[in-house]
Amino acid sequence: MSQTYCNVCTADCPASCRLLTDVVDGRIINIKGDPRDPYTQGKICAKGYALKELVYSPYRVLYPLKQQRKGSGNWQRISWKQAFTEIGNKLVEIDQEYGSLLPVSMNKFLGTTGLLSQSVEGLFGSLGPITTLLGNPCVSAGTDAFILNYGALKKPLPEDMKNSRLILIWGANPAWTTIHQMRYIFGAQDEGAMIVVIDPIFTSTAARSDIYYRIRPGTDGDLALGLAKILVEEHLVDHEFLNNFTFGWPEYRNYIETVDLNHVSSSTGIPITELYELARLYGTIKPATIRLGPGIQRGPSGGQNARIIDSLAALTGNIGISGGNVHYTSYEQLQHAGKYGKLRLPYGVRQRLSENNTDNRILGTDWYTHLDTLDPPIKFLWVAGRNPVAQDPDSAQIIQAMKTIDTVVVADQTLSATAQMADYVLPVSSPFEFEDVVISLWHYGAAINQQAIPPLGESKSDFEIMHGLASVLHQLKPGLSSFPLHGDARAWLTQEFASLNDSLGITDYRELAHHPARVNLPAVPWQDRQFPTASGRYEFFSHTAALHRAPPLPIPVDQPVSSYSYPFRLMVVRSPITLNSQFYTIDLLRRLENAPLLLMHPDTGRQKNLAEGDLAKVYNEMGELELPVSFSLSLPPDIVITYMGMEDMNNKLINTLLSFESTDLGQIFSGSPGIAYNNCFVNLVKMG
Ligand SMILES: Nc1nc2c(c(=O)[nH]1)N[C@H]1C(S)=C(S)[C@@H](COP(=O)(O)OP(=O)(O)OC[C@H]3O[C@@H](n4cnc5c(=O)[nH]c(N)nc54)[C@H](O)[C@@H]3O)O[C@H]1N2
Numbered sequence: 001m002s003q004t005y006c007n008v009c010t011a012d013c014p015a016s017c018r019l020l021t022d023v024v025d026g027r028i029i030n031i032k033g034d035p036r037d038p039y040t041q042g043k044i045c046a047k048g049y050a051l052k053e054l055v056y057s058p059y060r061v062l063y064p065l066k067q068q069r070k071g072s073g074n075w076q077r078i079s080w081k082q083a084f085t086e087i088g089n090k091l092v093e094i095d096q097e098y099g100s101l102l103p104v105s106m107n108k109f110l111g112t113t114g115l116l117s118q119s120v121e122g123l124f125g126s127l128g129p130i131t132t133l134l135g136n137p138c139v140s141a142g143t144d145a146f147i148l149n150y151g152a153l154k155k156p157l158p159e160d161m162k163n164s165r166l167i168l169i170w171g172a173n174p175a176w177t178t179i180h181q182m183r184y185i186f187g188a189q190d191e192g193a194m195i196v197v198i199d200p201i202f203t204s205t206a207a208r209s210d211i212y213y214r215i216r217p218g219t220d221g222d223l224a225l226g227l228a229k230i231l232v233e234e235h236l237v238d239h240e241f242l243n244n245f246t247f248g249w250p251e252y253r254n255y256i257e258t259v260d261l262n263h264v265s266s267s268t269g270i271p272i273t274e275l276y277e278l279a280r281l282y283g284t285i286k287p288a289t290i291r292l293g294p295g296i297q298r299g300p301s302g303g304q305n306a307r308i309i310d311s312l313a314a315l316t317g318n319i320g321i322s323g324g325n326v327h328y329t330s331y332e333q334l335q336h337a338g339k340y341g342k343l344r345l346p347y348g349v350r351q352r353l354s355e356n357n358t359d360n361r362i363l364g365t366d367w368y369t370h371l372d373t374l375d376p377p378i379k380f381l382w383v384a385g386r387n388p389v390a391q392d393p394d395s396a397q398i399i400q401a402m403k404t405i406d407t408v409v410v411a412d413q414t415l416s417a418t419a420q421m422a423d424y425v426l427p428v429s430s431p432f433e434f435e436d437v438v439i440s441l442w443h444y445g446a447a448i449n450q451q452a453i454p455p456l457g458e459s460k461s462d463f464e465i466m467h468g469l470a471s472v473l474h475q476l477k478p479g480l481s482s483f484p485l486h487g488d489a490r491a492w493l494t495q496e497f498a499s500l501n502d503s504l505g506i507t508d509y510r511e512l513a514h515h516p517a518r519v520n521l522p523a524v525p526w527q528d529r530q531f532p533t534a535s536g537r538y539e540f541f542s543h544t545a546a547l548h549r550a551p552p553l554p555i556p557v558d559q560p561v562s563s564y565s566y567p568f569r570l571m572v573v574r575s576p577i578t579l580n581s582q583f584y585t586i587d588l589l590r591r592l593e594n595a596p597l598l599l600m601h602p603d604t605g606r607q608k609n610l611a612e613g614d615l616a617k618v619y620n621e622m623g624e625l626e627l628p629v630s631f632s633l634s635l636p637p638d639i640v641i642t643y644m645g646m647e648d649m650n651n652k653l654i655n656t657l658l659s660f661e662s663t664d665l666g667q668i669f670s671g672s673p674g675i676a677y678n679n680c681f682v683n684l685v686k687m688g
């Protein structure tokens with residue numbers, strides 16, 4: 001007899017699709033979208049359909065493993081008892097040797113969006129002063145930009161895009177990365193809205209747009225300043241909004257006057273006539289909205305560029321109105337959440353410190369670049385929901401960093417690139433194997449993961465692992481951790497939802513199996529035009545920025561350019577069949593896309609004597625990769641792209657070619673700058 005369970009995809013994807021899982025005799029036979037989901041309306045992506053393969057993947061780790069030497073591949077199966085006892089003893093020994101747990105650190109992000117997985121932060125936060133890694137790899141530069149401009153990070157509900165007459169999709173590729181959003185974009189288009197895409201690459205989203213502008217990567221700030229200049233010149237600004245609700249407009253206007261459109265055109269690669277065309281569209285069609293993608297903040301000027309793009313909405317009064325605003329990201333949905341929801345704020349948010357321990361030692365997103373200077377050193381690292389070896393810049397350096405740390409524990413479902421550098425790998429259950437809840441960071445829908453099948457092998461959820469470790473620590477050294485030992489997952493979730501239920505219109509989180517619920521937030525932010533900045537207004541000029549040694553006005557930071565030795569920019573873009581480093585091994589998906597590939601313009605191929613299908617060596621000072629060439633007219637000749645989560649022909653990680661470079665902003669809200677991933681230049685040569 002088949003039984004159906006309610007589930008939700010826990011990948012770090014804005015959609016957080018609700019799923020229906022059919023189970024026969026304890027085995028999943030089918031996973032499909034839940035038609036009751038108001039945002040997705042029952043549609044899921046190819047990865048969603050492949051979740052069953054992910055659950056039963058031969059690559060899953062099902063037992064605790066211990067590696068003889070990091071990277072040796074010499075694994076030994078051990079019991080949970082042995083794993084917990086040995087790991088617990090390491091922590092006790094560190095405490096004895098150093099008189100504190102400062103040599104202990106934890107690296108966690110959104111590999112799973114499940115709420116209970118945030119108990120990992122709970123346990124490590126309970127250990128007293130440790131070394132905390134602040135900053136996140138994803139949205140920090142843009143987050144700072146929003147907080148400087150508006151005082152808080154808010155966004156409209158995604159469905160509000162339907163009410164827009166003009167949608168600027170600026171540095172995002174929703175057709176691949178936020179697929180359901182296309183329904184609302186097409187809905188607006190059907191009603192006569194114009195869709196504009198600004199991207200260095202002619203993406204699948206661009207292919208469905210009305211106008212596409214190809215921009216040179218990282219020059220979005222210049223473009224937005226050029227547009228601002230034309231808006232002022234042509235009297236297309238909203239004086240009522242500027243006079244009543246903004247701060248620093250005179251200073252910003254003076255700055256805008258100095259902008260040279262010839263410079264804007266040569267920097268962005270967009271002809272002056274097209275600058276006028278775009279400015280006139282944005283200045284005359286209302287309401288106009290901008291989908292500001294994280295793509296624009298993966299360069300050295302990412303934060304300031306986001307501030308300048310925001311300022312276009314302020315200039316034209318497109319703030320606080322339906323169909324207007326800027327869609328970026330938000331954590332508002334967690335404002336009423338209990339302890340664990342708060343911890344779920346993107347890992348590394350500064351506020352966490354006051355909730356946990358102010359004596360923590362703080363390292364930033366570049367933590368692995370200066371381990372040898374630390375006193376006390378890092379002796380212990382716990383990694384969960386994170387794959388830094390594959391996803392952070394300079395994979396070789398992270399591997400080295402892992403080797404210098406005495407004990408590395410990775411909790412994961414697979415032997416990820418990072419897990420391969422661990423001393424202990426702890427098997428984590430898939431979301432179908434334990435009860436949990438996810439709240440979407442994009443549409444704020446809350447959805448339950450019912451336990452559909454028993455845990456595979458000896459796998460456990462992160463929450464159970466934390467409980468197990470806390471119990472052992474209690475036996476080994478009572479008081480070392482204050483993590484509560486009582487209460488099962490149900491009790492913890494109930495406690496968590498006590499403060500969220502009202503906003504969701506439920507009385508118990510298990511009701512989420514019966515009907516969808518959403519955190520109750522306004523569809524349109526800033527309707528009251530009350531901005532929680534120092535001036536109480538939208539700030540073009542920010543004293544807070546100056547306090548953090550950033551330019552008070554939104555002014556772009558200089559960009560590095562390609563060199564004679566490395567003339568091509570390598571951009572690692574997202575693929576529809578991978579989710580960051582996940583899903584890469586799933587055959588069903590690999591049949592859809594013939595990875596790995598290096599995409600380039602045919603002119604680039606001709607210049608480098610490369611034909612379709614040839615093997616190219618892609619190299620720079622960081623290393624080299626071998627990738628089969630494929631031609632595409634979708635990208636300019638000075639950019640080559642490859643897909644995230646893929647490896648080259650020798651199983652080398654793509655991020656090997658990236659050196660660590662910071663973005664300009666990120667430190668104010670998340671405590672550390674973001675990462676300038678797209679600042680990577682390479683050369684190419686045909687393999688012999
Ligand atoms: N299928 C799939 N979906 C995903 C993910 C995935 O890995 N796979 N990852 C999830 C995560 S973690 C995130 S953060 C989101 C990201 O979602 P997106 O923002 O849509 O994805 P990105 O690949 O970061 O970049 C989007 C676009 O920005 C463009 N871009 C790059 N640099 C610049 C620039 O300087 N200026 C401009 N104007 N455009 C630029 C790229 O060409 C790309 O088309 O997607 C989420 N969804």
Ligand SMILES: Nc1nc2c(c(=O)[nH]1)N[C@H]1C(S)=C(S)[C@@H](COP(=O)(O)OP(=O)(O)OC[C@H]3O[C@@H](n4cnc5c(=O)[nH]c(N)nc54)[C@H](O)[C@@H]3O)O[C@H]1N2
Pocket residue numbers: 012109110111112114117137138139294298383384385386387388391392411412413414416428429462572579580581582644655658677678
């Ligand atoms: N070159 C380049 N690199 C980038 C980017 C880029 O644009 N270009 N984008 C960056 C961005 S936006 C992001 S968000 C990061 C993402 O980087 P990460 O967060 O490191 O990557 P993920 O692949 O999403 O997830 C990490 C791991 O979580 C594991 N996992 C899944 N479920 C669970 C669970 O329940 N418990 C535990 N313990 N583990 C689980 C997965 O198996 C996976 O190995 O990558 C960044 N890296």
Ligand code: SF4
Pocket residue numbers: 009010011013014015016017044045046047048049179579
């Ligand atoms: S990866 Fe995203 S779109 Fe695909 S099923 Fe999961 S949440 Fe839905």
Ligand SMILES: [Mo]
Pocket residue numbers: 012137138139294
């Ligand atoms: Mo991300």
